[in-house]
Amino acid sequence: MTKRRFIALVTFLAGLYYFLEFVVPPTVPWRTLRGEVVSVSDTTLTLLVDGAERQVTLLPNLIAYRERPNGAPERVEIQQLRPGDRASVGPSTYLSDYITSVNNFFIVLGSMAWGMGLISLAMVHSGNIRRRRPEWYGSVLFFIAVAGGMVAGLGYGRESGWLKEANDVVFNYLLRPMSSTVFSLLAFHMATASYRAFRIKSGEAALMMASAFVVMLGQIPIGMWLTHGLPSFLQLPVMAQWVLYIANSAAVRGMWFGMMVGAIAVGLRFWLSLERGAFFDREL
Amino acid sequence: MEHASAPILVAIALFSSLILWNIFTARRGKAGFIRRIPGLNEIDEAIGRATEMGRPMVFHPGVGEVQNVGTLAALGVLGHVARKAAQMGTRVIVTTAIPVVVPVAEDIVKQAYMQAGRPELFNSEDIRFLAASGDQLALATANVMEREKTAAHFFFGMYDYTSLLLTEPGQRTGAIQIAGTDQYFQVPFFIASCDYTVIGEELYAASAYLTREPTMLGSLIGQDYSKIIVLAVILLGALSVTFLGSQNPIVQILGATR
Numbered sequence: 001m002t003k004r005r006f007i008a009l010v011t012f013l014a015g016l017y018y019f020l021e022f023v024v025p026p027t028v029p030w031r032t033l034r035g036e037v038v039s040v041s042d043t044t045l046t047l048l049v050d051g052a053e054r055q056v057t058l059l060p061n062l063i064a065y066r067e068r069p070n071g072a073p074e075r076v077e078i079q080q081l082r083p084g085d086r087a088s089v090g091p092s093t094y095l096s097d098y099i100t101s102v103n104n105f106f107i108v109l110g111s112m113a114w115g116m117g118l119i120s121l122a123m124v125h126s127g128n129i130r131r132r133r134p135e136w137y138g139s140v141l142f143f144i145a146v147a148g149g150m151v152a153g154l155g156y157g158r159e160s161g162w163l164k165e166a167n168d169v170v171f172n173y174l175l176r177p178m179s180s181t182v183f184s185l186l187a188f189h190m191a192t193a194s195y196r197a198f199r200i201k202s203g204e205a206a207l208m209m210a211s212a213f214v215v216m217l218g219q220i221p222i223g224m225w226l227t228h229g230l231p232s233f234l235q236l237p238v239m240a241q242w243v244l245y246i247a248n249s250a251a252v253r254g255m256w257f258g259m260m261v262g263a264i265a266v267g268l269r270f271w272l273s274l275e276r277g278a279f280f281d282r283e284l
Numbered sequence: 285m286e287h288a289s290a291p292i293l294v295a296i297a298l299f300s301s302l303i304l305w306n307i308f309t310a311r312r313g314k315a316g317f318i319r320r321i322p323g324l325n326e327i328d329e330a331i332g333r334a335t336e337m338g339r340p341m342v343f344h345p346g347v348g349e350v351q352n353v354g355t356l357a358a359l360g361v362l363g364h365v366a367r368k369a370a371q372m373g374t375r376v377i378v379t380t381a382i383p384v385v386v387p388v389a390e391d392i393v394k395q396a397y398m399q400a401g402r403p404e405l406f407n408s409e410d411i412r413f414l415a416a417s418g419d420q421l422a423l424a425t426a427n428v429m430e431r432e433k434t435a436a437h438f439f440f441g442m443y444d445y446t447s448l449l450l451t452e453p454g455q456r457t458g459a460i461q462i463a464g465t466d467q468y469f470q471v472p473f474f475i476a477s478c479d480y481t482v483i484g485e486e487l488y489a490a491s492a493y494l495t496r497e498p499t500m501l502g503s504l505i506g507q508d509y510s511k512i513i514v515l516a517v518i519l520l521g522a523l524s525v526t527f528l529g530s531q532n533p534i535v536q537i538l539g540a541t542r
Binding site: 022023024025026073096106110113114115116117118120121123124127134135179182183185186189190192193194196197252255257258259261262263264265266267268269270272274275 | 286287288293296299300303304307349351353356357360383384386387408409411412413414416417419420422423431445448449451452455466468472473475476477483484485487488489491499500503504506507510511514
C-alpha cells in the first residue's frame with residue numbers, strides 16, 4: 001500500500017467514526033421510550049408515555065437524555081432524573097460512549113506535535129548560530145529561554161520554593177505583562193487601519209464611512225442629543241440599531257449559510273481524500 | 285456531543301449528495317464556469333512581484349488547529365502558493381503558532397518544490413513554528429517580515445484578535461498583502477489593512493479556484509446548488525409564516541418550532 005493510500009484510508013476511518021457518531025442517534029430509536037418521569041428507583045424507571053405508565057428495568061447499557069426547557073437533550077445519569085422531567089431512555093448505540101477516548105487519542109497525538117514545533121524552532125535558531133547570521137546572539141538567548149522556561153515550568157502548582165519563585169517570575173512577571181503590552185498595541189493598529197479604511201476613495205468606502213459614522217455616533221450619548229428633536233426613525237441610536245441588527249445581521253447570516261455549506265464541501269473533500277493540492281499532488 | 289436531528293440529517297444527506305454528484309460529473313469532463321474572485325486572482329500577481337523584487341514571501345495559515353476547516357482551506361492555498369513560488373524560484377516562509385501545522389505545511393511545500401523540479405530550493409527552516417500564543421506569534425512574524433524584507437504576505441485561515449497585529453506591521457513594510465478568513469469579525473480588520481481580502485466561503489472555494497481541478501470545480505458547483513436549496517427553504521419558510529402563521533405544517537416539518 002502506498003503512503004498516499006494509507007493516509008487516505010486512515011483519514012477516511014477517522015472521519016467515519018465522527019460522522020457516524022454525529023448522525024447515528026445515541027440510543028436505538030425503536031427501543032427508546034420518551035415521556036415524563038414518574039419515579040426512579042435503584043432497579044426501575046417509570047415513564048408516562050402517551051398517557052400510559054411504562055416500567056423500564058435499569059440495565060447497564062441504558063442511557064438517558066433529559067429535555068431542557070428549550071427542548072435540547074442533555075445526557076444525564078438515570079438516577080439524576082426527577083419526577084416531572086421529560087426524558088428519553090433507551091439502549092446505547094455505543095458510538096457516543098467512546099467519544100472521550102477518541103478525543104483523548106487525538107489530544108495525545110496533537111501533544112506529540114509540540115515536540116515537532118520545538119524541533120522546528122531549534123533547527124532555525126541553531127542554523128542562525130552556526131552561520132553567524134545577523135543578530136545570531138538572539139538565537140543563543142532562545143536556547144537559554146527554552147531551558148529556563150522548562151525549569152520554571154516545573155514550579156507550576158508548587159506552594160513554595162525557588163521553583164515556584166522561578167515560575168512566578170517567568171510566567172506571571174515577564175510573559176503576562178509582555179502579552180498585555182502586545183495586546184495593547186492593537187489600539188494603535190486599529191487607529192491607523194481605521195484612518196486608511198475611512199479615506200473616501202470609492203462609493204463603497206463612502207458607504208462604509210457613512211455607516212461607521214452612524215453606528216459610532218449612535219452608540220454614544222451625543223448621538224441622541226444631536227438628533228433627539230427628529231422623528232424617531234431619523235434618530236442616530238435608532239439608525240445605528242437598524243444598521244447593526246437588520247442590515248448587518250442579514251449580510252452575516254448570508255455569509256454563514258455559504259460558509260456552512262462550504263465547510264461541508266471542504267470536509268467531504270478531505271474526508272474522502274478528494275482534495276488535490278493540499279495533501280496529494282494528484283487525484284487518487 | 286451533539287447529534288443530528290432529522291432535518292439536519294436530511295440536509296447533510298442532500299448537500300453531500302449534491303456536492304459528490306457534481307464532483308463526479310465534473311470528473312467526467314463536465315466542469316462549469318466559476319466567477320472571478322479578485323483576491324485570489326492577485327495571488328499570482330503577488331508571487332510574481334516578489335520574484336521580480338528577489339524577496340521572499342510570508343504565508344500564515346491562521347491560528348486554527350489543523351482540523352479546523354479554515355486551516356484546511358488555507359493549506360490548500362499554501363499548496364498553490366508554494367507551487368508557484370517553486371516554479372518562479374522564490375522563497376515562501378510559513379509561520380505558525382500551531383505545532384501540528386508544521387509537518388503538514390512542510391510536506392505541502394516540499395511536495396510543491398519537488399513537483400516543480402527544484403527540490404534543492406526547499407529549506408525546512410522556512411516552515412517556522414514561532415511561538416505558542418497568538419500575540420507572540422504576531423510579533424515574531426512581524427520580525428520575520430522586517431528582517432527578511434518580504435515582498436508579499438498571505439494570511440489565510442481562521443483568525444482571532446491577532447489579525448491586525450499581523451497585518452498592520454506587514455502594511456508598514458510596503459508588501460502586497462492578501463488575506464482570507466471565515467471569521468467575519470476579523471474581515472473588517474483585513475479589509476482595512478490588506479490590499480485584497482477573500483471573505484467567508486470564498487476561502488473554502490480558494491483551492492478550487494486556484495487549481496481549477498475538475499474535482500474542486502464540481503465541489504463548488506455542488507455548493508452553489510446547495511445554497512439555492514437553502515435560499516428556497518428560507519423563502520418558503522418566510523412566505524409560509526407570513527401567510528399561514530408560525531405554527532403552519534411547513535415550519536413544523538422544517539423543525540423550526542418545537
